[in-house]
Amino acid sequence: LDHCRFPAGTPDLTLLDLNPDPLKFAAHRLHRYTPRCVQADILEPLPDFVGSGFTSIAYNYVMHCLPEPPGGKQIVFKHLREALAPDGVLFGSTVLSQGVKHTALSRRFNILYQRQGSFHNQHDSVHGLHQALEEHFASHWIEVRGSVALFAARASQTTAPRRPGASLDPR
Numbered sequence: 001l002d003h004c005r006f007p008a009g010t011p012d013l014t015l016l017d018l019n020p021d022p023l024k025f026a027a028h029r030l031h032r033y034t035p036r037c038v039q040a041d042i043l044e045p046l047p048d049f050v051g052s053g054f055t056s057i058a059y060n061y062v063m064h065c066l067p068e069p070p071g072g073k074q075i076v077f078k079h080l081r082e083a084l085a086p087d088g089v090l091f092g093s094t095v096l097s098q099g100v101k102h103t104a105l106s107r108r109f110n111i112l113y114q115r116q117g118s119f120h121n122q123h124d125s126v127h128g129l130h131q132a133l134e135e136h137f138a139s140h141w142i143e144v145r146g147s148v149a150l151f152a153a154r155a156s157q158t159t160a161p162r163r164p165g166a167s168l169d170p171r
């Protein structure tokens, strides 16, 4: 985000994370945009105050960290889609284990991070990602590079409204 060129000169930026430390770090680095910070678990429905007017949501390298809840981690796409404005775009990246080509080195690190409990992507596949995005979005795109899937998905033009509201600032 620090290096990103935004289409608007003064983007309205919200950072969301489960943990306060990455929020503080990123908010400090992006200080010039005065980002709003939200501490929340994306495996749960997002708090109402997050709102629903986001024209884009970046979701990079988080999916492979998420443990599989009983209904499946694809529930996250429902929560994020609910925060998107009609026609809004979710884009991101994730390390997969199934349906991708790992090198000997990347496979070793993938397994190591799984054993350490940092990665929970044992069952994450290209096929599952397609299914999940298809279920929750009007259209989507996936490109696999090595063991990483890059993806983008567009919400339908009619999405259910959510209430806008206050923010939680960990600074």
Ligand SMILES: C[S@@+](CC[C@H](N)C(=O)[O-])C[C@H]1O[C@@H](n2cnc3c(N)ncnc32)[C@H](O)[C@@H]1O
Pocket: 016, 017, 018, 019, 022, 040, 041, 042, 043, 059, 060, 061, 062, 065, 066
């Ligand atoms: C590998 S980092 C990626 C951070 C950032 N998107 C980037 O590309 O640099 C994964 C982040 O996901 C956060 N995270 C893990 N589980 C989460 C959850 N259930 N809800 C929200 N954030 C979560 C972690 O705290 C961590 O900051």
